[in-house]
Structure formats: C-alpha cells, structure tokens
Amino acid sequence: MNKSDFYYNLPEELIAQHPSDKREFSRLMLLSKNSGEIQHKHFYDIIDHLNPGDCLILNNTKVIPARIYGTREDTKAVVEFLLLKDLGDNCWEALAGPGKKAKQGHKFSFGDGLMQGEVQNVLDNGNRIVKFSYEGVFFEVLDKIGQMPLPHYIHEELKDASRYQTVYAKYEGSAAAPTAGLHFTEELLQKIQQKGVKIGYVTLHVGIGTFRPVKEEKIENHVMHSEHYYMPRETADLINATKAAGGRVICVGTTSCRTVESVASTGDIRECEGDTAIFIYPGYEFKCLDALITNFHLPESTLIMLISALAGRENVLNAYDTAVKEQYRFFSFGDAMFIQ
Numbered sequence: 001m002n003k004s005d006f007y008y009n010l011p012e013e014l015i016a017q018h019p020s021d022k023r024e025f026s027r028l029m030l031l032s033k034n035s036g037e038i039q040h041k042h043f044y045d046i047i048d049h050l051n052p053g054d055c056l057i058l059n060n061t062k063v064i065p066a067r068i069y070g071t072r073e074d075t076k077a078v079v080e081f082l083l084l085k086d087l088g089d090n091c092w093e094a095l096a097g098p099g100k101k102a103k104q105g106h107k108f109s110f111g112d113g114l115m116q117g118e119v120q121n122v123l124d125n126g127n128r129i130v131k132f133s134y135e136g137v138f139f140e141v142l143d144k145i146g147q148m149p150l151p152h153y154i155h156e157e158l159k160d161a162s163r164y165q166t167v168y169a170k171y172e173g174s175a176a177a178p179t180a181g182l183h184f185t186e187e188l189l190q191k192i193q194q195k196g197v198k199i200g201y202v203t204l205h206v207g208i209g210t211f212r213p214v215k216e217e218k219i220e221n222h223v224m225h226s227e228h229y230y231m232p233r234e235t236a237d238l239i240n241a242t243k244a245a246g247g248r249v250i251c252v253g254t255t256s257c258r259t260v261e262s263v264a265s266t267g268d269i270r271e272c273e274g275d276t277a278i279f280i281y282p283g284y285e286f287k288c289l290d291a292l293i294t295n296f297h298l299p300e301s302t303l304i305m306l307i308s309a310l311a312g313r314e315n316v317l318n319a320y321d322t323a324v325k326e327q328y329r330f331f332s333f334g335d336a337m338f339i340q
Helices: 043-049 138-145 179-183 186-194 233-244 254-264 302-311 313-325
Strands: 027-031 038-042 055-059 061-063 067-072 078-088 091-097 107-110 115-122 128-134 171-174 198-204 227-231 249-252 272-276 291-295 336-339
Touching: 027 043, 027 313, 038 043, 038 313, 043 186, 043 336, 055 233, 055 254, 078 128, 115 138, 128 138, 179 291, 186 198, 198 233, 198 254, 227 254, 233 249, 249 254, 254 272, 254 291, 254 302, 291 302, 302 313, 302 336
Parallel strands: 027 336, 055 198, 055 249, 061 171, 249 291
Antiparallel strands: 027 038, 067 078, 067 107, 078 091, 091 128, 107 115, 115 128, 198 227, 227 272, 291 336
16 A cells, blocks of 8 residues: 555644643544444544443553653764663663764763753664663653653643643653543543443553654554564453444544554463564554554655554545544644544
C-alpha cells in the first residue's frame, strides 16, 4: 500500500491548540468497523456504548518534562534535548538539535547547574546517548528544569500542565501523552466501573517516534520506532477472563492497542515486559482487541494506518472527511472516536 492512500485534507484551523474546557465534554464520533455507520455524540456518552462484561485497557504512563536546554561548557551554546528513553545507569537516549552542537564528548549544564550531561555516543539515527549527573532524585530535578514536550503542531502555551496527563497517569517515562485517555475523568471512570465494565492498566512509554512521518512511499518498507511496555499479571488475567466470558477488550488509545497486540502476538496474554516495534496497517489481523477509543490522527501517519486496519481504509477516510465537515477538533487536544 502507498503512503498517499492514507492522505486526507485537514484545514489548519481544526488542529486543536488547547484542551476542551472539561475533559469529558469533547465530541465523540461513533464508527462501526463493519458498516462504516457514523454517529455524533459527546465523550460523556461513551458509557452508553460500553457493556457490562467489557473491559477497558488504559495506558498509565506519565509524561515527563522531557524538553531540557543545556549550555555547552566550552562554547556556551544552548542546545535543546528531548529525552526519549531511559537506558538505566543515568543514561538516556535523546534528540538534540542542532546536532552539530552536541557531538560525542560534549558536556552540558542544565538548569543553572542542577544537572550535568555528557554525550556518550551518537547513534545511526542521529539520536544521542547522554549520561547525566545530579544530586537527589532524577525526576524531581527534571521537574525543576524541564518543559512539557508538546507536539510540534501545538503553538499555544499550555497553561495547566496536568491537562497533558491522563487522570490515571502513574509511571514516568513518556515523551508524549497517550491522548485518547485525556478525555476521561475519575468520575466517569467510576461510573463506567459501576456499570459492570472492568478496567485494566498497561504501561507503554510513548516515544517521539509517534510524531515522525512515514517517509517510505510503500508503507511496508517503513520501520517503526521501538517503545518499552509492561503487561501486569492482573491485566493479563482480566483480558483472558473477559475473552472467556464473551466480553469485549476495548483499548483506550493506539498505545494500549500496540501493547495488547504485541503481547498477543507471542501466543498468549500473560505478564511480560519488553520493547515493541509492532506496525499495524491494513491486512493485519487483530488477535485480542475488539474495539478502540482513539483521537483523530495526522494524515499519512502510522496511527491512521492502524485504525484503518481495524475499521477499513475507506470507512476511516470517510469518517475523517465527515469530521472535517462537522468541524471536529483534531490531534492531541482534539475530539475522540470510538471504533466498535
């Protein structure tokens, strides 16, 4: 398939620059994965379309203030770093720019000396391995010196950083939010559970590769970025019990989907941890997921390819064209879609 097969025209003014006033007041498009039928709702209506015996799988990763600015010790040049992946031993894989100012051996000071870093290596993909030194707890220091890594298409300042976190965010490590979960409130989740819908959590730390464009015209040649995930035993047991009882496994967001499908592709759903570079596009046969709650994604992105694998490319593109006509809000702070 060609990358251009997943293009749609999106007016720039429909790219949401800020969250809705209330999380659950975003709009919600219902899309039948079989018929392509479309309905228009609000996100708080999601409870009416969940059934007792279903289970929701949420990604409880927490976005870190991953954008930091370092002053090079020798030239005093200021370089932006975006932390992507914790490699252990105080080493992180990071983007750095402009790259020529952050070569192997270059040393940097961050936050008026609260943290120091040295570039240990430059990878083939241009990313850097940076080793940090600091006093205290890393994430506490990072909170003082870092900024939220909002996507490149958001140009407005985020006044409340908590709005780029889900209400159930728990484990630090993401460079981007699992945005489908931003629509949930604690009260809505409680009502969903009271209806008889079970909730399980997985952890997948979202990398900046989520926003990288597909450069290959033949999408089969695209190489996905790798992200770290963890499937807890209680969530694995919940998924297996839900399937056995005939309920639906409903993933909240493409990151939860990629986690569940990565684990299922090994043969069975069980407690496990690892890295996944799974690429889901039309032709893929889902092994676990039955339905998906997701936001509206960029044209020609791996994410629109994923939902096209679930609902069919023509159904998805028709839904997106409808969303444009109906003035839905797109991308990270935008509206939601429930594909079932």
